Amino acid sequence: MKTVSLNVSATLRNRKFISLLFVALLVTYVFPFPFISGFLQDYSRLKEIRERMAQENDAIVCHNVFDVNPEFFGSHGMRCNDNYYRPDERTVTVDGLSVYRDTHHEYLDAKKNLRRELPPFVVFVVFVFLALLWFSYAMVDFAVELSEGNERRPFESMLSGLRSIPALVASEILVFIAMILVLILLAIPIALLGPFGGFIAGLIASPAFALVVPAYYFTKKIGPVGEIWRIAKGNPGGYFTLGLGLAVLEALTALEYENYLGIGALFLMLIVGGLRYLLSSLGALWVYLDTPPEENREEMQSV
Numbered sequence: 474m475k476t477v478s479l480n481v482s483a484t485l486r487n488r489k490f491i492s493l494l495f496v497a498l499l500v501t502y503v504f505p506f507p508f509i510s511g512f513l514q515d516y517s518r519l520k521e522i523r524e525r526m527a528q529e530n531d532a533i534v535c536h537n538v539f540d541v542n543p544e545f546f547g548s549h550g551m552r553c554n555d556n557y558y559r560p561d562e563r564t565v566t567v568d569g570l571s572v573y574r575d576t577h578h579e580y581l582d583a584k585k586n587l588r589r590e591l592p593p594f595v596v597f598v599v600f601v602f603l604a605l606l607w608f609s610y611a612m613v614d615f616a617v618e619l620s621e622g623n624e625r626r627p628f629e630s631m632l633s634g635l636r637s638i639p640a641l642v643a644s645e646i647l648v649f650i651a652m653i654l655v656l657i658l659l660a661i662p663i664a665l666l667g668p669f670g671g672f673i674a675g676l677i678a679s680p681a682f683a684l685v686v687p688a689y690y691f692t693k694k695i696g697p698v699g700e701i702w703r704i705a706k707g708n709p710g711g712y713f714t715l716g717l718g719l720a721v722l723e724a725l726t727a728l729e730y731e732n733y734l735g736i737g738a739l740f741l742m743l744i745v746g747g748l749r750y751l752l753s754s755l756g757a758l759w760v761y762l763d764t765p766p767e768e769n770r771e772e773m774q775s776v
Contacts (some may be wrong), residue, residue, distance in 0.1 A: 477620050479762050481755055484616045493615060493627040497608035497750055501601055502742045509597045510738070512590035517732055519583040525557070526580065530570040532557040605753060606641040609686045610634035612754035617690070643695045644685045651698045652678045672720055679719035680712050680760070681705070683753045687761035704764045711760035718752050 484490050535553035564571050567580065611627070611634035618625045656663070656674055663670040681701050688697035688704075705712045722745055729741045 477617055477762055479616060479620050479755075479759060481759060484619055484755060485751075487619060487624070489624065489627050490612065490615055490619070493608070493612060493630065494747065494750060496627065496631070497604070497612075498743050498746055501604040501608070502739065502746050505597050505600060506739050506742070508593045509590075512587065512594040513730060513738055515583060515587040515590055516730060519580070519587055522576065522580050522583055526567065526570050526572045526576055528554065528557040529572045529576060533564060533571045536560070603638060603642070605749070606645070606686065607631070607634045607638055608750060609683075609753040609757070610637050610641060610690065612750065613686055613690050613758050616755060616758060637689065640693075640695050641685060641689055644689055644697050645682060647696055647698060648681050648685055648701065652681055672724075675720040675723055676713060676716040678716075679723065680716040680757070683715060683719060683757040684712075684761060686753065687758045691761070704761060708760060708764035711763050715752065715756050715760050718756065719749070722749050722752070 532554045536558050559573060562573050562575075565574055565577050566572075567577055572580075608631070611630040614633050615625055615627065615630040618630075656678065659674075659677070663674055666673055684701050684704055685697055688700040689695070692700060694700070725741075725745050729738055729745065
């Protein structure tokens with residue numbers, strides 16, 4: 474691999490690099506937003522209704538128990554939530570929850586609307602995946618060329634990234650298969666961690682997917698699993714720091730999808746998406762370049 478001296482600060486100050494990042498955000502999030510805003514709104518509404526259904530179920534069950542012997546339960550300090558209790562309305566059972574009929578109808582309508590909006594969102598997810606590979610490669614290409622004193626035009630780097638998409642997709646699939654096997658082997662300890670286990674799984678897997686771009690850029694090999702293992706073994710600090718940043722962004726992405734804020738959702742997507750692009754390009758490139766080659770590490774150990 475050729476020696477590259479990456480200057481992250483100079484790259485981030487470069488106007489052409491910033492313009493490349495701007496185009497990436499424009500293509501990835503701004504243009505598709507009108508087509509997915511309906512899904513985000515319906516998803517947030519469905520989540521809100523599910524939370525209300527849980528509150529109604531708790532109130533109904535509590536009052537059913539309390540009304541058996543109000544004096545006894547009242548004297549022992551039992552209290553029920555009256556905000557979600559409507560004693561004169563009929564209830565139905567949905568997924569093991571006792572809820573009021575109008576809430577059930579709202580729930581069915583929200584599910585119907587969400588199913589209708591699902592196909593455009595699936596297309597959006599696939600498009601974001603391809604765009605992330607495309608522009609991350611373009612940013613890596615631009616940053617490497619800039620470090621060597623060759624300031625390329627953003628269009629040239631974009632064209633190079635576009636040509637690399639099929640190979641990058643194949644590499645991501647191979648890494649996905651490898652990560653599935655790794656997570657299967659770690660399934661028991663991850664499960665013991667409870668909700669935190671999902672975060673640990675992301676911490677392990679997310680940097681591997683991000684490192685596909687620089688690994689392919691320098692090796693031009695579709696099977697980057699061995700190269701990624703070399704990085705994880707030779708630079709675990711950088712690997713897991715990259716994973717931590719990406720895992721936090723994944724959590725923020727889930728929050729922005731669950732809480733629809735209208736046009737505010739687009740601004741959040743741009744902020745999170747911009748940070749994701751920087752981590753998936755400059756962050757992954759820095760970790761890759763900061764990992765000493767295998768032969769250098771063996772020489773250091775022998776000394």
